[in-house]
C-alpha cells in the first residue's frame with residue numbers, strides 16, 4: 001500500500017520521550033520503577049518506524065515469563081536470522097515499511113528470569129489488563145503495557161505457548177464475533193483457528209474491547225525455543241503485515257482452514273503415568289488408541305481412545321495424570337481434509353470449514 005509519500009514527509013514516531021525517525025529501528029523501554037536491589041526495572045521495546053503512512057501494529061511476547069517461542073519470533077522479526085539488524089537477511093526492511101511495528105519481546109522480564117509464568121508476586125499478568133497505575137506490581141506492568149503499547153496500536157498480536165505441562169500445534173485464537181479479529185486470524189494463516197474471546201482481564205479481550213483488534217498465537221510449549229513454532233509465528237506475523245499493507249507480501253495461506261468454535265479434550269479416566277502415542281498435528285480416528293496409562297512399575301492399567309475423528313491440536317506432556325486431566329485437544333476433521341491442509345501454504349483463498357464440537361477451548 002505505497003502512498004508515494006517521501007521519507008521527508010513521514011512524521012517521526014514518539015515513544016516515551018524518544019523520537020524515532022522514519023526508516024529506522026530504535027530500542028526504547030517502558031519504565032516500571034526499581035527492583036529490590038535498586039536495579040532499574042523496565043520492559044524492553046523495539047520500534048520499527050516505516051517510511052510511509054500505515055497502521056501501528058503491536059507485537060507482544062513473554063507476558064507469561066516461561067513462554068519463549070514468541071520471544072524468538074520477535075527477535076527474528078527485528079534482526080533477521082543472523083540476529084544482526086540492518087543486514088541482508090532482515091525480514092522487515094525499515095525503508096520499505098508502511099506504518100509502525102511496536103515490538104515487545106518480553107513483557108514479564110522478571111518472570112522469565114525466574115522461569116515462571118507469573119510475575120515475582122506469582123500473579124498472572126494476563127488476567128489483569130488493562131492494569132492499574134497505582135495497583136500491585138503485576139497490575140502496574142499490565143498498566144504500563146496497556147497505556148504505552150496497546151492504546152497506541154491499531155492492531156495487536158499476542159504470542160504465547162502452552163504451559164510446560166502441554167504443547168500446542170501452532171494455531172491462532174480469536175473472537176469470531178469480532179470481524180476485525182477474525183480477519184486478522186484468517187490473514188495470519190494457521191490451518192486451525194480457535195474461537196475464544198479470552199478470559200476476563202486477558203490482553204486480547206481487553207485490547208479488543210478498547211478498539212484494538214487482537215489475536216493470539218499459541219505455539220509449542222514453555223521453556224523452549226522450538227524453531228517450527230517460531231517459524232510459524234514469523235510467517236504469520238508477516239502475513240498479517242502484508243494483509244494490512246505494511247509490507248509487500250503475497251500471502252501464503254494453507255489450502256484448508258478450520259474455524260473451530262469448540263473442540264473437545266480427551267481426558268484421563270484414571271490416574272497414573274501417561275505414555276502418549278500421538279503428536280500434535282497427527283490425525284486420529286475415533287476409537288484409536290492415543291495414550292496408555294501405567295502403574296508406578298510401568299504395567300499398563302488403562303488405554304485412552306480418541307473420542308472423535310480429528311486433529312490433535314493440544315497434547316499433555318506431563319506423564320503424571322489424575323482422573324479428569326486433559327490429555328489431547330482434538331478438532332473434528334476428516335483425514336482427507338487434513339491431508340489437503342498439509343500442502344505447502346501458498347494459497348490466497350483457502351477452503352474454509354466451521355467446526356463446532358461440544359466443549360470450549362477455555363475449559364481445559
Ligand SMILES: [Zn+2]
Nearest residue numbers: 064067160161
Ligand atoms: Zn501464555
